[in-house]
Amino acid sequence: MERARDQKEVQATMNKYELALVVNAKIEEDVRLATVEKAKDYVAKFGGNVTEVEEWGKKRLAYEIQHMKEGYYYFIKFDAEANVPGSLEQSVRIMDNVIRFLCIRQEA
Secondary structure, eight states, X not given: OOOOOOHHHHHHHOEEEEEEEEEEXXXXXXXXXXXXXXXXXXXXXXXXXXXXXXXXXXXXXXXXXXTEEEEEEEEEEEEEOTTHHHHHXXXXXXXXXXXXXXXXXXXX
């Protein structure tokens, strides 16, 4: 029988991650913010805890993607267990207004 884990053990299994999103620059601001909120909701849905959201604003892309030369950059930092990024990436991959994304583990 598995015993209940205390708070320290639960925190020890959590890793720090950062999800970088490049969002379509041609959409309205409220739609763009809704896209970021949806990504944050996915983090929470899969058991993560969002700690910080950085908006870098509109930047020129290194190369043209889907006939777009600019995108809005967002960085969502969160704590989660090791299985969360895989599930999160599957959901973010099919989001309409996300041009590119990358989820990486932060060093402790």
